[in-house]
Amino acid sequence: MYYSIGEVSRRTGIPISTLRYYDKEGLFPSMERSNGGIRVFSDTEIEIIGIIECLKASGVPIKDIKQYLDWCEEGDSSLQKRRDMFYERLQVVTKQMEDLQNTLSTIKYKCWYYDMALAAGSENVVKNTPMEDLPEEIQRYKHG
Amino acid sequence: MYYSIGEVSRRTGIPISTLRYYDKEGLFPSMERSNGGIRVFSDTEIEIIGIIECLKASGVPIKDIKQYLDWCEEGDSSLQKRRDMFYERLQVVTKQMEDLQNTLSTIKYKCWYYDMALAAGSENVVKNTPMEDLPEEIQRYKHG
């Protein structure tokens, strides 16, 4: 199947200007053009967009995504490098999950804190609540 | 306890230039200065740094963090707004966790894919493996 840039934009939610920018950065190395010079997206490009979104979400900059896609073009000789890249991502994203879990705990503590404060009409009450008077499931959340 | 900007930087790992930038943006509303004009960080500022890191990690821009800290200065009249802010963060960060979990699944699939390809010496083998031949715990990961 073939798609115009507008169709791809609608389907993926990515703005047309961004798709053109990705193309300019070399993220669609094998994309074709019509005789008139108009971009023709195929399922290959749709797949690449999926990879872009995955790598972007895990914090890989555009130029490194291009590097990976260049390795893909290169064939089997770059398999090891590509493997290593994803194992590194595995590490990084696992760490990101842990960090986000800690952030979530702090946020939950703050939600509890403000619920208590609002119920009491004032922050002073809960601000001075000693640690051991906090509910068990909140104590775990309390940070600095 | 009081700390110099250098001590705070060492303790938190945040560059001195960034601490000064945060100060300029109004994130330490009650920080004092020595007679000579030198910043004097107290435990209040250390606590604020914890809040900044939490909110930043959950995607809040600096100017909204300032807004929150201004609300804190305002006292009990802003309790509801502050509560709402953290409940909104709860939603956002929960969504972020889900997205990151999906990203992680895709990455795990790619790790498996490249391990197979390397073992076989070529990508072709695994590229054409039909879905039902994938191991159970990997099928869940397979995306577009």
Next chain:
DNA sequence: TGTTGACCTAAACCTAACTTTAGCTTTTAC
């Protein structure tokens, strides 16, 4: 007292990842 290390400001600079603009061409629909 002097010098060295830590601190100060204002302003310029930086980077990534887009977005916008201006002017032009191609395609589609009637």
Next chain:
DNA sequence: GTAAAAGCTAAAGTTAGGTTTAGGTCAACA
């Protein structure tokens, strides 16, 4: 065949969140 919609490029502009630079001041110690 023509008009509108969709596409094109190059280049400039934008934004957030800092960092760097230049030129000073402050504080502690020998």
